[in-house]
Amino acid sequence: MPNNSTALKSLDVCFTPELLHLHHLSNKAVVVVDILRATSCMVTGLAHGASYLVPVSSIEACRILQKSGYVAAAERNGEKVEGFDMGNSPFEYQKAGLSGLPIALTTTNGTTTIEKSLGAAEVLIGAFLNIASLANYLRKSEHEAVLIACAGWKGDFNLEDTLFAGALALALEADFPAVSDASLAAKYLYKAAEPDMFAFLEQSSHYKRLARLNIREDIRFCLTPNVYTNVPVLRGERLVNHQIIKQTV
């Protein structure tokens, strides 16, 4: 049956979790994005065989899960927290040793944004690393509306999450028209940055914060499209890879 409902579909962008209360979530697929680096790490960890991920807001909760057998990752202000197995570098999530294990993680902005998105019809995890698969998943889904929830930086707008929002909005343009001012701005900014996102972000505040921490390679990796094909989705408290079920036509 042809899909005649495209005209009703829509996409919007929320620049920071501080503005999520302005949106109705219950009828929307919310794509949480924290490019540098929480959601890039989540996609990477699940692509490399972690059985599931549990995002938690506090360091305390993360420590409790660590004691009960989780591989535990904690980051604050861009740096790994003392006493945890991992910080917030996607390269740490590529280690073969994680295969089959559950991961608990807490990050400055990303996990809070997931928590604030819990009223959504479905919560998905987006990154440049899986953008084509994610767009494909949304196109084939029955969702009428998509909201891209940028994690930002401590409540404020940031560029890297906005660029991702613009890229995903453009990828989904034919299926989910995006007409809000935030989505128009995100699309413009992505078009301006696309020829060299790394150079574009070198001016940004978060790049400067992270560059001081010597993680240019992390940034380059997090800006690479389609390294992975998995689509993490929240099921209860756990992020797992969406299982693609082949449908008969």
Next chain:
Amino acid sequence: MPNNSTALKSLDVCFTPELLHLHHLSNKAVVVVDILRATSCMVTGLAHGASYLVPVSSIEACRILQKSGYVAAAERNGEKVEGFDMGNSPFEYQKAGLSGLPIALTTTNGTTTIEKSLGAAEVLIGAFLNIASLANYLRKSEHEAVLIACAGWKGDFNLEDTLFAGALALALEADFPAVSDASLAAKYLYKAAEPDMFAFLEQSSHYKRLARLNIREDIRFCLTPNVYTNVPVLRGERLVNHQIIKQTV
């Protein structure tokens, strides 16, 4: 004496009043902007001889001031509220009959943003209509930091206020460097829109809302730079024109 403190100066952009709590205001000149159309009206009214303007949040407060002799302007959702002398069109503020009279006004977004800016070192009113004079005032002022507070639309980001923020950030670039991600984004968007702001905004949600109300001429006027040279500033509860005091060198 040459000004050696430029390196310490800074400018930032706040996309909506919902994010103002993320900023320290007490050491900043806050420029409130609601291009379509509250701050454009304020600049126009004071340029045309209104003695002062009192912005109020509620329609009730506006009505009380009307009864005590103010010319009263009230707008909600883009339309004039029944029973008031004016709505939110800058052309209404050009009437000769306003000369020497005080105006009370309440609007959907602009007056709320002024109220949330009250902790600032100084609250100024910005619009394309007075952008060069405003930039000049800030350059010559002793303010170390400028925050451009966009009124947005019902708490959310909007394009027209962001374009103004980008234009003012560019005009002040040599004096107040702007490095936050929000100010970078605003500058990019203004550069993209500058050749034809009217065409750029035709895609935006607020344009569409207002175009339905048949006020294309209002929009064209509000996007015109430097029609006026006055700089409205909040003194107590009143917006008045800044009095330029010529300094001896």
